[in-house]
Amino acid sequence: MKHRLSAYFEPESVAVIGASNTAGKPGNDVIRNILANGFEGKLYLVNPKGGDILGLPVHPSIESLPDGIDLGIIILPAKETPEAVRQCVHKGIKHFVLAAGGFAEYDEYGAQIQQELTDIIRENGIRVIGPNTSGHTSTPHHFTSTFFPLGKIRRGKVSYIAQTGNFATHSMKYILTGEHFGVSRVIGFGNKIDVEESEALAYLADDPETDAILIYLESIKRPREFLEVAKKVTRIKPVVMLKGGVTEAGKHAAVAHTATMAAEDRLVDGMLRQAGIVRIWDYTHLILAGKAFSMIPLPKGNRVSFMAPSGAMLVVLADLCARLGLEVPDVEPATRQKLQDMSPSYIRMRNPVDIWPAAYMHGVEIAYRDAMEAVLQDPNIDAVIPVLMLTKDTGIPSYNFIVELARKYPEKPIVITFSGDKQCMEDCKAFVEPRGVPTFFEIEQPFEVLSILYRCRLAMNRPR
Amino acid sequence: MKHRLSAYFEPESVAVIGASNTAGKPGNDVIRNILANGFEGKLYLVNPKGGDILGLPVHPSIESLPDGIDLGIIILPAKETPEAVRQCVHKGIKHFVLAAGGFAEYDEYGAQIQQELTDIIRENGIRVIGPNTSGHTSTPHHFTSTFFPLGKIRRGKVSYIAQTGNFATHSMKYILTGEHFGVSRVIGFGNKIDVEESEALAYLADDPETDAILIYLESIKRPREFLEVAKKVTRIKPVVMLKGGVTEAGKHAAVAHTATMAAEDRLVDGMLRQAGIVRIWDYTHLILAGKAFSMIPLPKGNRVSFMAPSGAMLVVLADLCARLGLEVPDVEPATRQKLQDMSPSYIRMRNPVDIWPAAYMHGVEIAYRDAMEAVLQDPNIDAVIPVLMLTKDTGIPSYNFIVELARKYPEKPIVITFSGDKQCMEDCKAFVEPRGVPTFFEIEQPFEVLSILYRCRLAMNRPR
Known part of the structure; x- marks a missing residue:
């Protein structure tokens, strides 16, 4: 020994x-x-x-x-x-x-x-x-x-x-x-x-x-x-x-x-x-x-994209990011266009992403999947936090798309949080967590956790 | 109209x-x-x-x-x-x-x-x-x-x-x-x-x-x-x-x-x-x-008693109280004696309450019930937060004692949080909440919520 x-x-x-x-x-x-x-x-x-x-x-x-x-x-x-x-x-x-x-x-x-x-x-x-x-x-x-x-x-x-x-x-x-x-x-x-x-x-x-x-x-x-x-x-x-x-x-x-x-x-x-x-x-x-x-790597930087089913949540979470030292940057014009293309015209798409109108048009799974992939591909974004809105009435996605995106973009943390039906949230957690994607029930928590991980990244890269 | x-x-x-x-x-x-x-x-x-x-x-x-x-x-x-x-x-x-x-x-x-x-x-x-x-x-x-x-x-x-x-x-x-x-x-x-x-x-x-x-x-x-x-x-x-x-x-x-x-x-x-x-x-x-x-009244003041199954939680939660403007006062000598009488001699009882040794001696229900009642009766205490430790191996209480205490001391808020087995926590919530006792899964939350309610009390009583 x-x-x-x-x-x-x-x-x-x-x-x-x-x-x-x-x-x-x-x-x-x-x-x-x-x-x-x-x-x-x-x-x-x-x-x-x-x-x-x-x-x-x-x-x-x-x-x-x-x-x-x-x-x-x-x-x-x-x-x-x-x-x-x-x-x-x-x-x-x-x-x-x-x-x-x-x-x-x-x-x-x-x-x-x-x-x-x-x-x-x-x-x-x-x-x-x-x-x-x-x-x-x-x-x-x-x-x-x-x-x-x-x-x-x-x-x-x-x-x-x-x-x-x-x-x-x-x-x-x-x-x-x-x-x-x-x-x-x-x-x-x-x-x-x-x-x-x-x-x-x-x-x-x-x-x-x-x-x-x-x-x-x-x-x-x-x-x-x-x-x-x-x-x-x-x-x-x-x-x-x-x-x-x-x-x-x-x-x-x-x-x-x-x-x-x-x-x-x-x-x-x-x-x-x-x-x-x-x-x-x-x-x-x-x-x-x-x-x-x-479950996730340390983010390379503090630039976050998030999507929520509510404008109020976008506002509150943007405030939270500022408090936690996370940035919510603009995305590339091409990314913005992708988001706009999937949304009804009466919503002007940007980061953070107002996802519900797109989900209403294309279904929850397609809307979240395409929006997440768009921002994951964006060079200005280090991590993605979808606030999944889950109720049986508005359609439950397969969840596998989340796991697939996490595998496809292994360097960019994906952290899930929820709104809607409690049981659906539990079901999603039970599916994605054993497959390596963390979920947090309160909408503040993914941001708090990501901020901790980002501070760890800063500590690892600190000057000697 | x-x-x-x-x-x-x-x-x-x-x-x-x-x-x-x-x-x-x-x-x-x-x-x-x-x-x-x-x-x-x-x-x-x-x-x-x-x-x-x-x-x-x-x-x-x-x-x-x-x-x-x-x-x-x-x-x-x-x-x-x-x-x-x-x-x-x-x-x-x-x-x-x-x-x-x-x-x-x-x-x-x-x-x-x-x-x-x-x-x-x-x-x-x-x-x-x-x-x-x-x-x-x-x-x-x-x-x-x-x-x-x-x-x-x-x-x-x-x-x-x-x-x-x-x-x-x-x-x-x-x-x-x-x-x-x-x-x-x-x-x-x-x-x-x-x-x-x-x-x-x-x-x-x-x-x-x-x-x-x-x-x-x-x-x-x-x-x-x-x-x-x-x-x-x-x-x-x-x-x-x-x-x-x-x-x-x-x-x-x-x-x-x-x-x-x-x-x-x-x-x-x-x-x-x-x-x-x-x-x-x-x-x-x-x-x-x-x-x-x-579910609960506004507390009359900011003096909290809490009990936890872990000394570390007592320390961390005492820190949290100070951050939130809640006091963790000494209890009366008679209250202290009641707590000591139910505990093994190697633990010196006080507020906050180190509950696990008593729970080990008398069972979870009797220990939490008697400790909660002791501090609820204490004139120095405005609200009580038990961190319930729940696992099947260490015994599950009936939970009705919590509802009874809440009815018996209607002016002192009781707010529950948990440690231990997740399913047992869910079961407790499902029992006590419809009967008027709020539960919060994360141990910080009852304190945060009580601090909000106390600030409401201060606002109601503010000078004209």
């Missing part, structure tokens, strides 16, 4: 200390998750009761484990955790995931236990993720240490680094049930007494399984190292970050959450800028941007 | 000029819509072909109509519209909806026709909505003039004033298919050569069927009158407005849309502030706020 975090992302043997036979307990769910993801390495379980769990034999003690296991997942109460780590160290385990909460984020006593763990780490040269984390995931290696009931996690090319295991738990559940993209590496740090974001970022920088990196952090442990690593990776991969604990209220919550003291936000902002990391402000955008990175 | 717009919102007899026997044509859909909504007045159809349409007899000419019909809906091409209006005036019709586009928003010739219409209005003292509008709706009167295929429109207590018929067409289709709230009056102005927002606002100010007013405008025709009316109505009803054509790109699109020149945005902003109108920036918020107004 080349990298110091490889034992986490590519373990060959894993022990679960605190394995449980009771469905619904974290010590049970973690085993189910490991099995559901098809882990191909060796899995050892430890519980004083012995017997077997989910068909696997249980070791009654850490002592009875074989030597030299790659990774120990410890799911025991805080106060039992240090002794378990010590025993594991004795068996040659060097890498740990510590699940329990109740450390420095809770009280003085917890802070003492956390200090004890820190001492053990220093004395033994071991590595620890956590405590107070819900684990990590590596889909290329079919492995996860999360104890939240997830089942099989969809494999993909975006990776998440998070202060806690949020993206290993309920947010991942949403991604698995509500979206069509997958993930590569996911890591939650919790109180990060050892493994932290600079190391994780360095790992992902060189990771062929990671195309884009999304980060949620409440604190940056070693800002200088983080900056150095980020400066390099942001030139080759997009890196987007949501910083938690920006306001007084947020900082207060962050202390209660992971016992981390947030830095002065101006400093963070300056550092991220220097690092080439694109900063975002909404939690939801971490998920939506993950979808976008999974 | 008391008010000059009553003929639009409470017509007793209506003529459709340009009625069509062809399904899918506007002149056909408008009749279907009128019938689907159970209009109880008299409906006359005009088409030179005669015969009957949808079982109703067709008059071959305007001339053959009876005298004194309340309202004429004219669905004819732009150039045929002035003559049709003249003939209708001859038959004593005084109120019109003009559907066609192709007027001043299109070209010089269209501008000439528009001027001709303006002259007819002045000479005859008639009233016109449009041209270039997709109509209006009055659910209390079971009537609509929209030609977009909608069917029965759900009745409710929020009214929409829009530059165009957006909210009478595909946005209404979304509301009808994707949401559970209804509307009262909806009016789209289009090029507004006559009826405009000041009059509409004055009508809605006195309308017992309207509890809240949502506005989308690209221009304000008579700013002084609008300001005077708004100043009064905003003290008794919430008024929220999205202004289109704020940026250069948006202004450009607005001219193409409704031939309106947008005012300097600083002036608009100052006027809205003075008028007590709450300004918003997203089209989506016009719909989401409509839902909120339909």
Whole structure:
């Protein structure tokens, strides 16, 4: 194993200390998750009761484990955790995931236990993720240490680094049930007494399984190292970050959450800028941007064409583009003529495109298809956002034309949003997303996401 | 009829000029819509072909109509519209909806026709909505003039004033298919050569069927009158407005849309502030706020409690509250104790509420129910936002407890958002929304909406 975090992302043997036979307990769910993801390495379980769990034999003690296991997942109460780590160290385990909460984020006593763990780490040269984390995931290696009931996690090319295991738990559940993209590496740090974001970022920088990196952090442990690593990776991969604990209220919550003291936000902002990391402000955008990175290329520029079934939407979305730093340029005269030719004479066609009269004349599919192709061919346009108007009464297109256009113009992102009948929107999403075209239900979202991707492009191309 | 717009919102007899026997044509859909909504007045159809349409007899000419019909809906091409209006005036019709586009928003010739219409209005003292509008709706009167295929429109207590018929067409289709709230009056102005927002606002100010007013405008025709009316109505009803054509790109699109020149945005902003109108920036918020107004009261203050299944969400949402002008205050010691009593000792409970450990101990329903009730009872809290974590593996609550809490604490808004399994979120929405509790899928939205409602409260209570 080349990298110091490889034992986490590519373990060959894993022990679960605190394995449980009771469905619904974290010590049970973690085993189910490991099995559901098809882990191909060796899995050892430890519980004083012995017997077997989910068909696997249980070791009654850490002592009875074989030597030299790659990774120990410890799911025991805080106060039992240090002794378990010590025993594991004795068996040659060097890498740990510590699940329990109740450390420095809770009280003085917890802070003492956390200090004890820190001492053990220093004395033994071991590595620890956590405590107070819900684990990590590596889909290329079919492995996860999360104890939240997830089942099989969809494999993909975006990776998440998070202060806690949020993206290993309920947010991942949403991604698995509500979206069509997958993930590569996911890591939650919790109180990060050892493994932290600079190391994780360095790992992902060189990771062929990671195309884009999304980060949620409440604190940056070693800002200088983080900056150095980020400066390099942001030139080759997009890196987007949501910083938690920006306001007084947020900082207060962050202390209660992971016992981390947030830095002065101006400093963070300056550092991220220097690092080439694109900063975002909404939690939801971490998920939506993950979808976008999974399906579309970064746009070459910020010049957008969009089409909507309503003049009011064209006005509002043109305003939105200006706010987001996106341009809505004029198209070539020839493009304009193409748009005019498909429209009734009483509409003067241009960019943005008033599509409904054309859809009324030629049907929804032909109108959107021809208008999209016209602007995709235009050299002034970097990305296209159709607001699809979908109702059974006005005709439902086959949707395949969208997928075909995306394949035909692979360098120009196509991002879909909707108006009209909710069920038709769901049907369209279900068709186009597994075929690589992202959809967003609110009309602002494609623009917000495209703006994030454009800022990533700027960061990648920034002067040295 | 008391008010000059009553003929639009409470017509007793209506003529459709340009009625069509062809399904899918506007002149056909408008009749279907009128019938689907159970209009109880008299409906006359005009088409030179005669015969009957949808079982109703067709008059071959305007001339053959009876005298004194309340309202004429004219669905004819732009150039045929002035003559049709003249003939209708001859038959004593005084109120019109003009559907066609192709007027001043299109070209010089269209501008000439528009001027001709303006002259007819002045000479005859008639009233016109449009041209270039997709109509209006009055659910209390079971009537609509929209030609977009909608069917029965759900009745409710929020009214929409829009530059165009957006909210009478595909946005209404979304509301009808994707949401559970209804509307009262909806009016789209289009090029507004006559009826405009000041009059509409004055009508809605006195309308017992309207509890809240949502506005989308690209221009304000008579700013002084609008300001005077708004100043009064905003003290008794919430008024929220999205202004289109704020940026250069948006202004450009607005001219193409409704031939309106947008005012300097600083002036608009100052006027809205003075008028007590709450300004918003997203089209989506016009719909989401409509839902909120339909289901929850305005909060008495800006002090929010929220609970989430993740410490990271607590941090991010606390930051969001600060950005939105919402407070996340400490709760009373007794409330804190209640929260602590239901939680494992390793979590220190406070506001915002880290709910998952309690949900793990007591089940999702009991944990959320008891925590919500604790903070609802707290005198420091004005509104409660639970981020419900829903997956089948971790247990699905009955949801009825949410409805019961909303009834038990009617003065404190409860707004739901989600994390976890998408289908479970959909199920929850389908249960609680028809029972009056609004849900929003993205975790930022309840906060955004509550912030809008709080600003409406401030506007209502503003000093004289």
